[in-house]
Amino acid sequence: MDKEVTPCTEEIQRLQRIIDEQSLMIDTIPVHIWVLSDMETYGRVNQHHADFMGMKKEDLEFKKFEELLPKDAADVCKQSNRDVFETGSTAHTEGWVSNSKGEQRLLAITKTPKFENDGKTIEYVICSGVDITERRAAKTRLAQSEENFRTFIETIDDIVLIGDTDGQVIYSNPATTAKLGYSPDELTSMNLLDLHPLWAQKEAVSILTDMFNGKRSACPLPLESKTGRTVPVETRIWFGKWNDSNCIFGLVKDLSKEQEALQKFDRLFRTNPALMALNRIPDQTFVDINDSFLRILGYSMDDVIGKTSAELGLFPDTDEQKRAAQMLASYGSIREIELKVKMKTGSIRNGLFSGEIIESQGSSYFLTVMIDITDRKRAEAEREKTIQELQSALEQIKTLRGIVPICSHCKKIRDDKGYWEKVEAYVSRHTEVRFSHDICPECVKKVYPELSKGKTD
16 A cells, blocks of 8 residues: 655655755765864765775764874874864864875865854864865966066066056066166156157157057167166067056167177278178178278279179179189188189279178178288289299209310310300300400410510519
8 A cells, every 4th residue: 555645754855855965966076075073073074085085984984083094193183173172163274184095185174163052062063175286286386487487587687677558667677777777666657668768759659559569579769778878779578467467568688788799890890901791691682891892892882782793793703703602601601712803993803702601680691701812912923923934044054053064175065966165155045144255364474475574564
């Protein structure tokens, strides 16, 4: 016979369903939930906490801590629980707890007392624990990252400025004060645009707008120091967050050293007695030449800039020039390559070329240097001619360096063909010596004794 379903039975069933649903919910949420019957005894626990402890729920529930934990761990739990039971106040703590695998996990634990009807006696304490290990690690990493970032911007030699969305300075690093002379307090009262010279501020607005819109990557306008000194810089900006607020980051590279080096190079380039030129890669057009180039080859700037050496006809031997250019492109440099160069007048000069590839503002160039060796080559040619003439003369008198057959009586010399000839004729024929005739004192006595006698008397 079927049992009669009464309203009371239906209510009991409804309540049981609610209890079952709540139990299921409590067991499935990833939060530790347990009840303390007293300061040293478990009450009910949820499945998540049981899994964490590596036990079944029934093995944990209504057990004393000494039965489940090492003594030192049990004592720590009891001391923590005693504070709640004695004060009757909700407690919030964080602590490292070992799970069943021996892993240390950081739990944020809340313990809330449940009072009996008198409002004074604690019936039990409901505990909940949230695993915040990853959250704490992420927070630590974030804090470390922020510290590293701050250390970086505090120590780099570049200027770092942070402004709000209106451009008002809210942070400046020590390099800003060192290079511009403004104190941090002075800088926070300024707008980013105020750091540019007055004449550049209008253009700076236009450039910064283009940068915000992605049309430009950098601003080349200089900054101005507190004393009015112009500081050459390159500025890059981007949007970001600072103290959870939207902001503008500015990284400003001081180009003073680069500009000084450029000025030194320019002075060296302009005044160098050697011919110097810069050619753009890859079209090899001239972008700059020095004064020696113009003076020695007879060109003007307008003649050369924007043209190639082929268009100017600078090299009579184009094959040699192409080989030198290929060596420069392949190896990055050349040293002391001899080439002939044609002047504007058509005259030929001899040059000793060296060169290398340089980089500037993202572009590549050939930097070539030519030493004019025309006079040296002319001197070498004259020397070679003289040497050849001397060698020819030595060839002509080569027989005089050996044994020359000479008649012991008449003193005639026998030549290479066996003919006998006078000494004067032989020597004149083999050298450039020419003879003039005279008579020595000894011969005067022999040939003209009367003359010799007269002089004696």
